Every structure is written in C-alpha cells, then in structure tokens.
Amino acid sequence: MIRAVTVFLLVGFAISVALACSFAGATADPADSLPAGDATSLHAADANAFSHSTATLPFEKELDFKVGNGIFKKLWVTAPSSTRSSDGLGPLYNARACQRCHLKDGRGHPPAANFPDDNAVSLLVRLGIPLGSRESKPDPVYGGQLQDFAIAGVEIEGRPYVTWSEELVALGDGTTASLRRPDWKIVDLGYGPMDAGTRISPRIAPPMIGLGLLEAVPAEQIVAYADPDDADGDGISGRAPTVTNVETAEHQLGRFGWKASQPTLRQQASAAFLGDMGLSTKAYRFGHGDCTEAQSVCRAAPDGGSEATGLEVSETMLKLVVFYSRHLAVPARRNVTDPAVSRGAALFADAGCGSCHRPSLTTAADADDPALAGHTIHAFTDMLLHDMGPGLADGLPEGDAEATEWRTPPLWGIGLTETVNGHTNFLHDGRARSVLEAILWHGGEAQSARDHVVGLDTADRDALIAYINSL
C-alpha cells in the first residue's frame, strides 16, 4: 500500500514536471530538477526540506535513519548520571547535541548583533599556532578549539565576539553593494591569555544534505580535476588535500569541513563528538575531550565511559549517527523552467563559476552503500581547495589546507537556506548576508569570476542569483 502511494506520487510528480515544461514552452529536461537523480528528495520545499532520507534508501533501512536522527538530536548530560548511555558531556563543550549547530540539518549562523543575548551556538572557533604554510599546532592552554560552555565546576574557555564594519563595492550597473567585514575577538577568557601566536578561525555549521554522495565520489575522479600549478593556465589551481585517517593511519583525500581536513563522515562525526561535545569514540578515546594538560580541573572531572569499552559514545551509536549523516537527501530544484533561471545557468558558466563549483560528479558504481552507488550528481563542487585571497583568509593552516585556502562548498540546496534556517548567511563564517555578498567576497583564484559578476547589468545579475537560488 505504501509503495503504491509512493509510485503514484512519483508518477504525479513526473507528470506535473512535464506539464510545467510544456506550459512554459521551455525545453528544460525534467532531470535538471533532480540534482541527485532518483536519490533526490521529492518532499515539499518547506522548513523540513533538508531532513528527509535519500529517496533510494530501502524501506528496511529507514529505521536506522530514524534511530540515527535520534542520536543526532540527543541531548548529552554530565557524568555520572543514571542514564549511562547519554552521559560524559564535556567537561568543555560547544553544544549538547549535533542538531544544536546543524539546525534543521541546515546551516548555522554567526551570533546576532545583540550579543550577549544571542550566543554563538551553531558556530565554532578553531584555534592554532601556524608552524608552516600547511601546518599548525594547538594553543598550549586552549587546545585546538574554543569551547564556550562547560559542565558545573569547570570554567568556560571564553566566548566569540564579533563586530562588523561595512565596505561599499561599486557595481557595473551604477549601484553599490555593502559587504560586512567581521572583526572577531574572544572575550571572557577563563584560563589566562592565549599564546601570542594563536590564530582564531570561526566557522558556521554547514548543511548536512547529500554528504554520503560526496563521500562516494571516487578520490581519483576528484584528484583528476586538481591543477596545483595551474598547468592549463586558466587561473584556477585546485589542490587535492591529503589528510590522515586516525583509525587506519592511511593517507586519504580530505573531503569534509570548510578546509577539507576530514577524510570520512565517520572521522568528521568522531571529531565533532570529541571537540564539540567532549565525548570519546573508538577513533578518539579521550573522555576529557579538548581539555589540555594546563586545564587540570577539566582533566580531573569524571568520565562517562561505559565499563565494558571505556567509551562515552558506543560504536553502535557512532555507526548510526554516521548512517544518518550519510543519507540526508538533497531536495529537488525549484523554478527550473523560469527563463531567468535558464539565462542564469548560462551566465554561471560564462563567469567561470563552474571551474570550481563543478556541475557534475559521479559516485562509484561499486560504492559500499547501494543507495548511493552509480549516481551522477549536481553538487556544484570540485571538492578541491582553492586560494580565495586575503579577504577570506583566516590565517590558520588546518589539515593540508593553507591559511588562504577553502574547499569549494557544494551549492545544491542553497536556495532553500532562508526557508529552512530563516537567514541567508553564507561563507565559512556566515559573513555574507546574501548570495551576491558571498560572490563579492571571492578573491584569489576566483577574482576574475567575481569581477565578471561585478560587470553584469542588473537583469543579468538578478538572473544569475535566481539560478543559484533554484539550486
């Protein structure tokens, strides 16, 4: 019965797409609206648009997805507690649940202007002392990440505080755009001054959709697009980062995080449990999380590890939350037959956006997970690191990435940010207040693409933005 209804809905969808096309007299291929092929979510484009499972996930796996969702939302508590399977939070932490930052499986945002009323949850600050262009070490006292919460009896490390300054950019049609430049400080430091060499790198939580598909793209395919010395002379020199898998000690392609410092969703989730919530997993067996030796009260606080394994997050829980992270579906596109959107697609190509926001990748035909195997996906990323210029540089090398480098973020689903998260704050620290501001911050290898957009007339610029918002 359930299957019959699903088939009916799918047929209904196909017919309505076909009708919409013929009505508009457009020639758009209905497949254009499905960025992940038959794995695309056909649910309504509403506030829950990022929270559905991959459409190709077999019915019998739905329960794992639901239980994984429960762990993603689970509020962890201080140890020791009567619920041994939920304790071990902290001692230092940023949030009590994954979902507190990945709001509605979507995007975080910087703290609002009315600080300290709006806290910085959904944003975190990485810390480090640069040692070379691609190397850094943690702050000796504050470690590799600033935690702005702590369990009772332990001091918080401090809180991120941002002030903004406005900069005007003249556009080719005679109008001006205003960019807000952040100035970050850490206030209320709980453990004395940071090392003079420590750099801070604030990041908002990225959306959770389509990540399993990006994990299933073969590394060779991504590496083949890299052109580190710009041998073809087009000004774009994407670099494929190499990072270490902490469980196998293998060197692998870095894929996740704004600087692509994590090779797999499993390691990304394990690092989040450790750094963001102070919880140990098989990959990182430190119940004290990011507490350094200099933070002795923190180091001495009780651990929430189970008696059998010593781990605060069991292997079963970790696997389920990773399963969940792997199967959040990408929503179908909207307005694909709008003539402005079609023109915007051509302008996107003309401006050279697709050299980094690459329109298509293909997942491995033999990927471990059949629901994700053999898909042509339209994520609009090359998964490579690019020098984005001094305006976006954070001064902090991480993984294999330099201070000026960022991984091209996927653009699929970006047009639903407002619907799902109630804002349009883009880029790694959420500084851009609109798609246009995000584009205007592009520098370095993306300077000429940015300049191309600055030179567009009003109608073309609007068409380009309408296209991005249809993704």
Ligand SMILES: [Ca+2]
């Ligand atoms: Ca802990």
Ligand SMILES: [Ca+2]
């Ligand atoms: Ca810390």
Ligand SMILES: [Ca+2]
């Ligand atoms: Ca090149």
